[in-house]
Amino acid sequence: MAKTYDAIVVGSGISGGWAAKELCERGLNTLVLEAGRPINPETDYVEHVPVWQMKFRGMGDHKARMATQPIQQQCYACDEMAYKFFVNDLENPYTTPEGKPFSWIRGRQVGGRSIMWGRQVYRWSDLDFEANAKEGIGVDWPIRYADIAPWYDHVEEFVGITGQAEGLSQLPDGKFLPAMQLNCAEQVVKDGMAKHFGRERILTIGRAAVLTQDHRGRSACHYCGPCHRGCITRSYFSSVNATLPAARETGRLTLRPWSVVHSVIYDAKTGKATGVRVIDGQTKHALEFKGRIVFLCASTLESARILLNSGIANSSGQLGKNVMDHIMGGGANGKIDAPADRIDFGNRPNGIYVPRFRNVTTKSKDFVRGYGFQGGGGRGDWGRGSDMMGFGADFKKELRKPGPWGFGFYGFGEMLPRPENFCEIDKTKVDAWGIPALKISCAYGENEKALLKDMSVTAAEMLAAVGAHEIEPFTSDNPPGLVIHEMGTARMGRDPKTSVLNGNNQCWDVKNVFVTDGACMASTACQNPSITYMALTARAAAFAVEAMKRREL
Amino acid sequence: MNRREALLALGGAAILADPLFAAGRSLHARIANGAALKVLDPHQNDTVVTVAEMIIPATDTPGATAAKVNEFVDLALGEWFDDKERKGFLDGLAEVDARSRKRFGKDFTGCAAEQQAEMLQLLDAEVAGNRDADKQGLHREPSPSQRFFGNMKRVTLLAYFTSEVGQTEELHNPIIPGRYDGCVLLEQRGK
Secondary structure (H helix, E strand, C coil): CCCEEEEEEECCCHHHHHHHHHHHHCCCCEEEECCCECCCHHHHCCCCCCHHHCCCCCCCCHHHHHHHCCCHHHCCCCCCCHHHHCCCCCCCCCECCCCCCCCCCCCCECCHHHCCCCCECCCCCHHHHCHHHHHCCCCCCCCCHHHHHHHHHHHHHHHCEECCCCCCCCCCCCCEECCCCCCHHHHHHHHHHHHHHCCCCCCEECCECECCCCECCECCCCCCCCHHHCCCCCCECCHHHHHHHHHHHCCCEEEECCEEEEEEEEECCCCEEEEEEEEECCCCCEEEEEEEEEEECCCHHHHHHHHHHHCCCCCCCCCCECCECCEEEEEEEEECCCCCCEEEECCCCCCEEECCCCCCCCCCCCCCCCEEEEEEEEECCHHHHHHCCCCCHHHHHHHHCCCCEEEEEEEEECCCCCCCCEEEEEEEEECCCCCEEEEEECCCCHHHHHHHHHHHHHHHHHHHHCCCEEEEEEECCCCCCCCCCCECCCCECCCCCCCCECCCCEECCCCCEEECCHHHCCCCCCCCCHHHHHHHHHHHHHHHHHHHHCCCC | CCHHHHHHCCCCHHHHHCHHHHHHHHHHHHHCCCCCCCCCCHHHHHHHHHHHHHHCCCCCCCCCCCCCHHHHHHHHHHHHCCHHHHHHHHHHHHHHHHHHHHHHCCCHHHCCHHHHHHHHHHHHHHHHHHHHHHHCCCCCCCCHHHHHHHHHHHHHHHHHHCCHHHHHHHCCCCCCCCCCEEEEEHHHCCC
């Protein structure tokens, strides 16, 4: 007889790592199935390789990337060293309709995308959880800030978040480690904004899952810069650096890499899942694993794909629907009069943040919801020499010095849930393991486009207000998916007729299957979503364990 | 493992910034023969080496030759540029010689240093003129030699400043700064 695990967790990324830690610590023998390869930090992390040892000096082998990773290479982090943390697009196909590009950026390895993630951490507020209900869009979230706040506390205390408390209702403060410093230009912009916009629009240092002091056995950041290539000192949070070691510590974790989950095994007699079907990533043999509960943490689109391939959890007809991402790329750049005799030192893995100010206390006539700005300041480097006249000794001496201070705002806006944005199984295509692939049909709508336009207007307005010059507003045209904040394919709700999951991330139709990654989101807010996935995962794990104790699962 | 131990375990990346150590290596690099080139023929290579060293000469720090900029140009031509970009670069290189012969009666590498400087000033001004025209929305198609010089300058800067001498001796960029200071005097940077 095959062993029956107390819990099976599908995926070892940011959500799966949390599911593993919480379930193991609460006493469950837990099997974590990861589709990709194992990761050994000592040999796989590459953050300290000097640029001169890279064959293409950091520009990447773009011919090789275009051959096997034409989609993945669109992501800034898929660079000369970190491309190995992104999937091979030829092995992992999906389809999109003509004229609706969608960039699905994926990492299949232990740790998933938590290895290359952007590390920005912002709590949601009731402005976000109440929006659908107030505006009659999508379905109402079954939870409010009060339900998730203790779980934000719980995960943040473990993760270690650097940030500055600001006391804003739309962006609740967390449990912060010391904030990183602003640089000279950012301080000028912050002061100027305070003068012109008061508390309506503020600039704060980014809130990031990076340690500014030693924390729970992990070391403070040493400011080398390229976090997306790994971190041998475990200074930024990832599953590999933090949650999986904690799960392993309990003695109850079984981690199986190279385990591509095909589907959930469902017993129609009991109405419950009994385990999962797996294709071994290396041998391609079919395997089965048995578990009392299943946590799907495979990512928004992969978890939907697994459920669709299982033929379960879709009595609402909402499974795969309401695919969302954020919309990014409206903003402005400018030059700042900051001290010419000063500069910043070290590679700060963090930027600035301007919390949402649209539709917070005032109402915009052109759109609902809002956006936040990320970005930052800095001085130009030698790269400016390509567009300068001159050559020779004086030219070289000039480029040794830093250039003028610049500053940029880059907006991230909310996307609304719409049933016409969906994913489904493409019956004509399978991946390298014979598993039916997804067809993704998703496009931005009028509200998102209006947000994007407004970003460039307000960014330029703020730069003008703080005395910047050479201000250049911009709006860039990014396909959905590329923000890598995809959400919504198995939304939580209050009604089994219109949602896939209840308020505890539990499938309405299959009580012992939980989905706690981005699939569960009923709206996107405009904040980076990972910390919310973490909090919801920890909350759902606690619920599941209590329900098992009550013999309800 | 505490932070200090962790940094020690990194394999000594930080000591690469030692300037004496680096100077020894770059001297060695100047003496050693270059690697076999895959695209540039000897004459093309001589021209590339000369132009690169004129853009970033050896001063109080080593220059483009010591940083083996020509080897990176050869690599970019062979493995990074597409066929059209490579042909454009090499055609431009040939046109520099053609213009040089017309003006001074010799190939670029055969010219005196002042003549070479005059030729580069001419190209630099032409490239700047094209750039200004572009900014005003009046695109001018660059000639092959102008296109070559624009690309050559870009690649020379990349290859030099990302080389070991560029990073360690010219820019003093530590791989592991160890801290972040938001706003320090330039001369205190890294101290």
